Amino acid sequence: MDxxxxxRLTIGQxxxxxxLSATTLRHYHAVGLLEPAEVDxxxxxxYYTTDQIADAHVVRRLRDLDxxxxxxxxxxxxxxxxxRDAVIAAHLGAMERRLRTTAAAVASLRELLTxxxxxxxxxxRRDAQTPTWAIGADVGHDEIREWARGxxxxxxxxxxxxxxxxxxxxxxxxAFFEEGRGRVVAFVPxxxxxxxxxxxxxxxxxxxxxxxxxxxxxxxxxDRSYGAIGRVVAEQGIGVDGPIRERFLGRDxxxxxxxxxxxxxxxxxxxxxxxxxxxx
Amino acid sequence: MDxxxxxRLTIGQxxxxxxLSATTLRHYHAVGLLEPAEVDxxxxxxYYTTDQIADAHVVRRLRDLDxxxxxxxxxxxxxxxxxRDAVIAAHLGAMERRLRTTAAAVASLRELLTxxxxxxxxxxRRDAQTPTWAIGADVGHDEIREWARGxxxxxxxxxxxxxxxxxxxxxxxxAFFEEGRGRVVAFVPxxxxxxxxxxxxxxxxxxxxxxxxxxxxxxxxxDRSYGAIGRVVAEQGIGVDGPIRERFLGRDxxxxxxxxxxxxxxxxxxxxxxxxxxxx
DNA sequence: TTGCTCCTCACGTCACGTGAGGTGGC
DNA sequence: TTGCTCCTCACGTCACGTGAGGTGGC
Numbered sequence: 147m148d149x150x151x152x153x154r155l156t157i158g159q160x161x162x163x164x165x166l167s168a169t170t171l172r173h174y175h176a177v178g179l180l181e182p183a184e185v186d187x188x189x190x191x192x193y194y195t196t197d198q199i200a201d202a203h204v205v206r207r208l209r210d211l212d213x214x215x216x217x218x219x220x221x222x223x224x225x226x227x228x229x230r231d232a233v234i235a236a237h238l239g240a241m242e243r244r245l246r247t248t249a250a251a252v253a254s255l256r257e258l259l260t261x262x263x264x265x266x267x268x269x270x271r272r273d274a275q276t277p278t279w280a281i282g283a284d285v286g287h288d289e290i291r292e293w294a295r296g297x298x299x300x301x302x303x304x305x306x307x308x309x310x311x312x313x314x315x316x317x318x319x320x321a322f323f324e325e326g327r328g329r330v331v332a333f334v335p336x337x338x339x340x341x342x343x344x345x346x347x348x349x350x351x352x353x354x355x356x357x358x359x360x361x362x363x364x365x366x367x368x369d370r371s372y373g374a375i376g377r378v379v380a381e382q383g384i385g386v387d388g389p390i391r392e393r394f395l396g397r398d399x400x401x402x403x404x405x406x407x408x409x410x411x412x413x414x415x416x417x418x419x420x421x422x423x424x425x426x
Numbered sequence: 427m428d429x430x431x432x433x434r435l436t437i438g439q440x441x442x443x444x445x446l447s448a449t450t451l452r453h454y455h456a457v458g459l460l461e462p463a464e465v466d467x468x469x470x471x472x473y474y475t476t477d478q479i480a481d482a483h484v485v486r487r488l489r490d491l492d493x494x495x496x497x498x499x500x501x502x503x504x505x506x507x508x509x510r511d512a513v514i515a516a517h518l519g520a521m522e523r524r525l526r527t528t529a530a531a532v533a534s535l536r537e538l539l540t541x542x543x544x545x546x547x548x549x550x551r552r553d554a555q556t557p558t559w560a561i562g563a564d565v566g567h568d569e570i571r572e573w574a575r576g577x578x579x580x581x582x583x584x585x586x587x588x589x590x591x592x593x594x595x596x597x598x599x600x601a602f603f604e605e606g607r608g609r610v611v612a613f614v615p616x617x618x619x620x621x622x623x624x625x626x627x628x629x630x631x632x633x634x635x636x637x638x639x640x641x642x643x644x645x646x647x648x649d650r651s652y653g654a655i656g657r658v659v660a661e662q663g664i665g666v667d668g669p670i671r672e673r674f675l676g677r678d679x680x681x682x683x684x685x686x687x688x689x690x691x692x693x694x695x696x697x698x699x700x701x702x703x704x705x706x
Numbered sequence: 707t708t709g710c711t712c713c714t715c716a717c718g719t720c721a722c723g724t725g726a727g728g729t730g731g732c
Numbered sequence: 733t734t735g736c737t738c739c740t741c742a743c744g745t746c747a748c749g750t751g752a753g754g755t756g757g758c
Contacts (some may be wrong), residue, residue: 149606153594153660155660156737157737158604158737158740159660159665161604162600162603162604162656163652163656163657163660164653164712165567165603165606165649165652165654167605167606167722167723168737168738169605169722169723169724170721170722170723172739172740173721173722186730187653188730188737189729189730189731189738190730190738190739190740191730191731191737191738191739192738192739195468196656196660198444199652199653199656199657203538203649203650203653204538204539206649207534207538207649209721210531211528211531211532211535214720214721215721216722226537231539234535234539234567238532238535238536239530241532242532243530245529245532248521248525248737249502249522249525250490251487251490251491252518252522252525255487255488255491255514255518256518258484258487258489258545259484259511259514263542266712269551283619287445302752322440323442323443323445324438324441324442324447324448325447325749326445326447350702369483369486369487370483372443373443373444373483374447374482376442376443376476376479377433377476377479378475380433380435381445381476383433385439391595392573399440399574399596413568419473421595433746436712437711437712438711440714442724447748447749448711448712449748449749449750450747450748450749451748452713452714452748453747455750457747468714468755469712469713469755469756470713470714470755470756471711471713471756471757472710472712472713489747494746494747495746495747605723679756707746707748708758709739709758710756710757710758711755711756711757711758712755712756712757713753713754713756714753714754714755715738715753716750716752717739717746717750717751717752718747718748718749718750718751719743719746719748719749719754720745720747721738722744722745723743723744723745724743724744724745725742725743725744725749726739726740726741726742726743727739727740727741728738728739729737729738729739729740729741730736730737730738730739731736731737731738732734732735732736732737
């Protein structure tokens, strides 16, 4: 029994036990993620020990789950097991959310390829200036669902059911569509004139001339309705600058699919040319 | 009603309707994935048409699912709807498989972080030369499960239950672990001396001195057992060159988890030093 | 005329993989 | 001594993002 707990391993031996290529191990050394226990000063040879195998497995598993190297480093470096577990739990939670949305995206794409092209009934409408309470932020495409849920929940609680003057909605700056990230404002119409708290601010929603279409389907399929509305607006040549508006009219409980939402999508247009579309 | 079906859009307008950034659209033009309907020869301005919105949505959705641009191009270029659907179906199938393995990996990682370190009972054994029928190939880490299933199924059918002399197994060249890809040979012991067909070839499994451990768990957790065995072998300093051997002893039907496999993992060692580990 | 949109390079990013060319260790 | 392992650059890959510096269109 001459076993040495920290037996020295060359990079090749360590590679075989960790499923990490020598190139990858050199890279992890360069970026300080997984440092060899010893480096020969004369030859530059890297030597690892058997004690490092467990860490290397954790690193590989986390990288297999696409955790960025910076986060993996935070996990490995965390002295405190609680802090370590927190980082991992956060990433695993994000992974599981991504899993679910990806599964939904796959299902939705199958549908997109078999279902016919959407034809939307577009209507022209002028919305008057409206007092609201609102929450605004710079939001990315990938986080919009979660952000909107949180903001609308906070707005609902702040305004109160009795003081609400209509369905909640949101404004999207063009950059949100053009660059995948931009200012988004969630709002709830209300005539309250006291001072809101938290992230909530009073907002006078400006009057606007709009081409309005109804999206009835999953939120992940909103792009199809946007495309259909944008297409008509472009073909009529009636579009003008300004944020896109959405209003959330609830779920369609008569549908077989439990995730069918009813969302009004409103595109700013020039009122002079409203002859091009039907009237509300 | 002056709508023009193919209305001209600047890159910014098209960007807003497709959720693709102008930079991304220029990139797709450069690589020939999504070409503008018109390019102004004097100014270089790109112009798209509303007819291209649907294609752009398909491209974006496929890219969101990480389909490589080459494959997306094949989908968009496919004139034949059947060919188009075949490419998409193949990728969606791969996506769904990846979804399942990722879900498993997440669950397994949670366990890895809470469960104690594996302690394996290692035993020394000399295996005599063994006649087998075998299938070999160059296989990557990500495809090993599928490949092994196919190869073992073909071997089982070729050899026949009555001519089988023991459990099936596999050999792995070091490159499989070091580079994530390498030669793998699946085998079934048999004394048959007729000529096999298909991918099957006769193979004399060479005699070998082995350190043998039993992995009892999910196949996705085999790395833990490899690490534990490799560690002991390294600490004793008894490892020698040669392929790793596995033998598949079936599932543990007594376990609550339906995916508990029993796999014998054998690491080639120098018989001179077998005093370091217990005897079989 | 202003300023917003669009243009073309060139370079950066992320996590490595792939040689080229050379040295060290058993 | 051979050849296998290891070394350090340097550059490539993939799908864009990010300026820099400049022109065009309403």
